[in-house]
Ligand SMILES: O=C(O)CCC(=O)C(=O)O
């Protein structure tokens with residue numbers, strides 16, 4: 268069984284693409300983290316919301332129309348928020364508090380949990396870093412299942428609570444992802460047999476990502492997280508409700524902020540669902556702006572099928588109502604797509620696009 272680390276071994280990272288700077292020791296944004304002052308990707312421009320005051324729809328998962336609303340939101344925007352999602356608020360608070368506990372440590376303690384060059388889990392800068400000339404005002408901690416190995420390095424005696432909370436949170440996120448996936452399939456009129464549901468659920472290669480965006484001395488120069496799409500099938504994000512920063516790109520409208528809503532979780536379509544939906548659902552481009560007033564925290568769960576699962580446009584969608592609809596993507600093994608994305612970032616989707 269291929270693992271995510273195996274998928275990444277062909278693209279090992281340089282040390283500078285793993286270890287973040289010690290943000291606390293900088294009173295100004297250093298050159299290495301100063302993005303251009305002009306142009307579309309200039310952080311200064313990013314701070315001014317260009318779009319209207321559109322807000323991302325919030326969907327009550329217990330409502331009778333939930334399936335229809337989730338389907339519409341996937342189709343029209345690729346991003347939405349969910350409420351009454353069944354994740355206890357006490358667990359959300361706990362996972363946040365454990366994440367703070369880790370990111371508040373001095374830099375020398377955090378690097379004990381650093382990702383290895385070919386590895387997938389542990390502490391480090393964002394995986395997309397090598398594709399950009401400048402570094403981001405961000406540090407992260409990635410886990411797949413138990414974070415024991417890394418947590419023990421950081422807290423030789425006090426790792427149990429951290430591990431328990433992170434494992435518990437991943438279990439709950441997996442269940443919520445499956446619930447959302449089942450709703451999406453219903454919306455599409457696809458039966459669970461059409462996508463080999465038992466195997467899809469059997470051994471997912473999902474990951475939990477803690478993101479920290481320290482308070483930035485000059486948010487007009489720095490980038491929280493550069494624009495990207497998620498490789499996942501879908502992503503469920505919890506953002507700390509006191510600091511905003513997430514924006515998504517809306518076709519024809521520009522960048523729109525996703526303002527934190529107490530108790531709601533943000534859900535977005537990733538590349539794999541985009542592929543399986545035969546491009547009916549957009550894989551939403553999003554980014555994070557730096558925050559000059561507060562330290563921001565977010566916790567993302569990337570739901571992915573098993574590494575040896577084949578993804579491609581779902582058969583039922585290319586055979587809609589007896590008519591054949593052209594498949595827009597070649598099918599590909601999850602492991603190969605993850606590898607392709609690690610090497611080519613935003614070019615990966617076009618490499619498997621047909622026509
Ligand atoms: O911090 C956020 O709001 C978004 C994080 C994100 O896009 C990611 O981890 O892929």
Ligand SMILES: [Fe+2]
Nearest residue numbers: 495496497553
């Ligand atoms: Fe993302």
